[in-house]
Amino acid sequence: MCSKTAQIRLVSSHPEVYEPCDDSFALVDALLADRVNLLSHRPTICMEVGCGSGYVITSLALMLGNEAPGIHYLATDINPNAVKVTQETLESHGVHAELLTTDIASGLERRLAGCVDIMVVNPPYVPTPEDEVGGEGITSAWAGGENGRSVIDKILAFADTLLSEKGWLYMVTLTANNPSEICLLMRAKGYDAKIVVQRSTEEESLHVIKFWRALDFQGEGKEMVAAEKTIPSRVMESLLSQFPRLPFWKSSNSTL
Amino acid sequence: MRLLTHNMLSCNIKGVTNGFPLRIEAEKVVEKQVDFNADFLKNMFPKIEWKALVAAAKSMGYTDLPDQAESSMIDSEEFLKKFHHALLQLHLEEGALICPETGRRFPVNKGIPNMLLHEDEV
Numbered sequence: 220m221c222s223k224t225a226q227i228r229l230v231s232s233h234p235e236v237y238e239p240c241d242d243s244f245a246l247v248d249a250l251l252a253d254r255v256n257l258l259s260h261r262p263t264i265c266m267e268v269g270c271g272s273g274y275v276i277t278s279l280a281l282m283l284g285n286e287a288p289g290i291h292y293l294a295t296d297i298n299p300n301a302v303k304v305t306q307e308t309l310e311s312h313g314v315h316a317e318l319l320t321t322d323i324a325s326g327l328e329r330r331l332a333g334c335v336d337i338m339v340v341n342p343p344y345v346p347t348p349e350d351e352v353g354g355e356g357i358t359s360a361w362a363g364g365e366n367g368r369s370v371i372d373k374i375l376a377f378a379d380t381l382l383s384e385k386g387w388l389y390m391v392t393l394t395a396n397n398p399s400e401i402c403l404l405m406r407a408k409g410y411d412a413k414i415v416v417q418r419s420t421e422e423e424s425l426h427v428i429k430f431w432r433a434l435d436f437q438g439e440g441k442e443m444v445a446a447e448k449t450i451p452s453r454v455m456e457s458l459l460s461q462f463p464r465l466p467f468w469k470s471s472n473s474t475l
Numbered sequence: 476m477r478l479l480t481h482n483m484l485s486c487n488i489k490g491v492t493n494g495f496p497l498r499i500e501a502e503k504v505v506e507k508q509v510d511f512n513a514d515f516l517k518n519m520f521p522k523i524e525w526k527a528l529v530a531a532a533k534s535m536g537y538t539d540l541p542d543q544a545e546s547s548m549i550d551s552e553e554f555l556k557k558f559h560h561a562l563l564q565l566h567l568e569e570g571a572l573i574c575p576e577t578g579r580r581f582p583v584n585k586g587i588p589n590m591l592l593h594e595d596e597v
Contacts, residue, residue, distance in 0.1 A: 263518045263519065288512050291519075297591065299589065299591075317477055317480040319590060320587060320589040320590065320591055321589075321591060322591065326588075327483055330482065330483040330484065330485055355591070
């Protein structure tokens, strides 16, 4: 019987590589829930940034693979051990992805610009001191600097370059990353957003957000329609209503 | 590493303007069978830098690609089969990718290129 996601017993491991955890499962659940849409979207290139154990990219290849041949999968990680483990995980499930050891997508941004139809990311989102960010060992799996946003913000910049016109980005965030702000930043770049999966504990909430290019976006360099100069209040309302209200939002709301 | 990936890689060292294509130093090349999919190839064709693909394929021992290609050729099954083979079935397992501007070597081990930069290159 064909499994639509990677099997934990077949996922490879290494002491310096992040093992699949709640956030990995949340991301894969989000993709599974959207599977029909993903298939009818007919992506050509799918990419994971930060592949870790390979659980997510393997699951993506399995869930799309048989019904949509002719998709190219690509995955990167800054941790060479993670890339090696991902290769083992892919092999044990009989699927293939092109792998690259690099910082986010460094080396791909010129030629792959505008080519990625699906991007999936479970980023290092934990708030940590800045100096813990960007190593090549296991800390690269979680160290996210101030508000856990250092790497997320870099990833979003890469995503904007790499995503195709019809590109979709799925990203895991914590409430501590200020997902409302992330959505507003992405809105300013022309993306709509929606929370597709949310998992909460007493201390924190995980949100898997899906981003896609808005059809009505005017963009830089073109004449801005008056309504786009400020974020329309209905868009603000809709975005903010998706996230738990954090105290500092209550004060900034009044200036909008 | 497939040649499709190679066609998408350029040298990421700060300040390098002429970092594509990376020259291939092939130590171990493997052929892996991939299902032929004409739609995929037709989708990818416009994005491929053809000369870079031809040179890369040659460095891997495959010389059957035409030196030049136009979009009208994608209607030919014979052409598509050669394109398919070069793009997807040739794998660089061991070797290196060399920046044409700086000569910097990016090693490829077990089919995985390592594009991590040193501190002074970022």
